[in-house]
Structures are given as C-alpha cells and as structure tokens.
Amino acid sequence: MICPGLFFEDMTTTVAPTPETSLKALPLRCRSCGAERVPAPLSICDNCLGPLDPVYDPKRRLPDARTIASRAPSLWRYKEWLPFEGEPVYSLDSGFTPLVEAPKLARRLGVARAWIKNDTVSHPTLSFKDRVVAAAINAARAFGIDTIGCASTGNLANAVAAHAARAGLAAWVFIPEDLEAGKILGTSIYAPRLVRVRGTYDDVNRLCAQVADRFGWGIVNVNLRGYYGEGSKTVAFEIAEQLGWRLPNAVVAPMAGGSLVSKLRKGFGEFLAAGLVRGAVPRLYGAQASGCAPIVRLLERGGEVVEPEVPHTIARSLAIGNPADGALASQVMRETGGWGAHVSDEELVSGIRILAEDTGVFGETAAGVTVAAALALARAGRLRAQDEVVLCVTGHGLKTLEAVSGVLADAPVIAPRLREVAALVEQAGTH
C-alpha cells in the first residue's frame, strides 16, 4: 500500500519562469531601532543605519511535520518560514541536500555520532549559496527587478549567474580578480556580466554597495540582503527534518561574513517555537582560516566590534576581512554555548583530505576549514563524547582544485599488462 502522504506535490524541475505570480515580499524591521519599513530592495535602516530583517506574521498558519514531509524535496517545503507571501516563481528545486552520517569522522572527533550536511551537491551550482540566491531572486521578482548581481568570493558568483540565467534575468557579478579558476569559469559559463576587481573581497563589497545605490539593481547580498539571508535558515530546517524531527547537540559551520551561524540559530529557534522539534538550539561553532579570522579573534578577545583584517589564505571563499555579521556571529556562538576555531592553510588542506577519505565527500577549501576546526575544537575539549555533531560542508571540491592538486600522490602509469598490476598489488601489500 502506498501512503498518500508520501506523494510529493510536484517533482518536476523547470527553467521557465511562471508568467503570473502573486508573490509579495514581506515588510522589513530594523534590528537596531525597531523602525518598520514597507517591503523594498533595501537592507539599511534610513533612521539608524542598522540592518533590516523581514517581518513574519506571527499568526500565519504553519504546517505540521507530515505536511512538510509531503512536499517536494526543495527548500520551498519550508516556505512559511521564508520571507514571502504567495508562491515562489524561480529556483524551485534548490535545497534539500543530503545529511550523510559519518561514523569514521565521528570516531576521529571522539563524539557519539557525526553527520555531514552535504551542500557540495546543492542544485544547481554545488554550494550552499544556491539557497540564499533562491530567496533573493524571488525577492527581485516580487520587486519587478530585472537585473541582479553580487559581490562574491566565488560560490555566490556561480549561484547568481546560474539562477539569473535560468530565470532570464540580467546579472552583474563582481569578484576579486585572483579567484580560483573553477570559480571564475563556473561563473562565466552562464554568460553574466562578470567583472574582476583589483583588490580583496572587501574592496569588491564596498564597490557593490555603491553599485546598488547608483544603478538600482538587485545586488543580492547588498540591497536584497534581508531576504537573501533568510535562505540560510533552510540548512537548519533540513538538519532537523533529516534527523527525524530532532536537533543535534552541536553544529560546526564555516564563517565568512558570519551570516550562516546566526541564521542557523534563527532556523533552529523557529522550528522549536513551532513545536516541530524539542530541546534547545544546538551549540553553534564557527570555523575560519587563520589567514582571515576576524570573527574568531573577536570571540576570543571579547567585545562587540570586529577588527577588520587583510586576508591571506587559500580559503578564498571565507576571505572576508570585514564581515558584516561578524559581531552577531560571535554573540551567537557565545550564547548557544559554542565557540570558534581558526586553522592554518596546511590544516585546511588536511581537512579536505580527511573529509574525502572518511566520508566520500569532496569539499572545497571552506569544507577543509570546517573539518580541521572541528578537530581542533575536539582536541580542545569543546566537543564531547556524547555529542551528536553536524558539520556544514558548503561547497564542492572541484571548485578549488588548486588547494589539493599539489599534495596528492601521482597515480602510477603502467603498460596494459597483468604482471604490472600484480607488481603494484604486491607493492601495496593488499588485494
């Protein structure tokens, strides 16, 4: 017998936008002064310059677990917690990536159980940024914006270019000139206006703040940021659902701008408030590369003000020296009982290899940072023997091949003769 509840509402994928929509973006409220604003492509309060967040109707009807489970396997199965009224139009198939149990990694960490939240297979661009762009591009649609863009360390560039191509929108993508080849090619293939800027990500980010102000485009992580950031919460929602509607004890996530850690707390908190899970928000741990660790250093130093850094690390997707949500991320790690760690470039390369060898998941440099930081946190006693831990792996390793291409052993080259294979087997000492 087939349970009717197991049928998905819609399993199809399309790149053609729906012509008609009732989609509306939610209004905004300043996180600092509480001033309310009508829905708009605006991320800064004109009263106090604080950040604007979407405001949800507390009386809206929320689905139960069975209803959510019956929906299509995408991030839109949690649409009541995403910043829109009406049905989304674009990027309907992003999200709902696998949660992969990793017993070998759990033993290495000395914890009871460990999982990888595997956004290396995120659709369509193999990174977690598909989630936030799915939210932002629908905000653009709600506002009638026909050109989107971003400041990016690479993964966001891939996602903006691909999602815009599918939606038929124009895209202007700004990146530091020296990004990895995979990140540049993985953007330009979608034929956006790709601009390489001489400078760091923070220079690019400053430029994009001016671009958004000047041209009125929807720069997803600038003037659409309030809507964009909400897409990150779906990582928390998926973890809870995929664990069987319960929460882990701890989550380790990479930090660049610091948004993911704060949105994980918000997402777990919203599911707790909705009664979909019980317990407490997991301890949230943040990971950075030592060559760009302004958030972890703020956490260690104490205080509320990030001291900006000039990045020097191969983990370019995390190389944000002036993180917009750095102070918030530091606060969240403290308040949830978590902590942070930063690791060297050598350690992050080792982390990439450990992840691949222990779990079969090939992550990019940020994944190496996350794994190496989790190991450092375990050595420091921050992770405990009874813990159930989720590691957020946010991007695919094929995007940053440079990081590992020089450290792996060359494969032997042989003639097509069985005796040469036999010699290799004897040399390896195994069958």
Place this chain on the structure above:
Amino acid sequence: MAVNVNLPSVLAAHAGGARIIQANGRTLGEAVADVAARFPALGPRLQDKDGKPYPFVVFYVNDEDVRFRGGFAAPVADGDEVTVIPAIAGG
C-alpha cells in the same frame, strides 16, 4: 583642506538630497565634524555623541578603509574623496 564626502542615498536624504558634500579638515574626524555642524540631521548618523565612528558605518579615503589608517585620525588632503558606506552588506 577641502574634501568631497560621498554619501549613500539613505544618508543623502538627511543632507537635503545632496550626494556629494564638500567638507574642511586636516583629518577625517575634522571633516566629519564639519559636515555634522552644517547638517544636524546627518551628524548623529556619521558619528556618535562623543564624535567617534560607529562600527557599522565605514569610511574610505580614496577607496582605502580608514580603519587601517587610524580611523578618524587619518589625515586627509585637498581634493581627497571620502566615501561613506553602511557596513551591512556582503558575505
């Protein structure tokens, strides 16, 4: 020393709609104080009551983040371009 202060649109509304304001001072802090004296609605959005910068409003002098040059103590020269950017972006 006269510098050009470039404002984002959310702040220009507090300066009578002007996107570029000329200001005088030998340091960035003096130039900001000059702007604050002439545009009372803008002043509290550029500096706190003690005349210090906010962590969420970033100043650039000729495209360089002044936090690497001493903050409000950074010297400015005639014709310098000062750009004000709210910090809530990126990542």
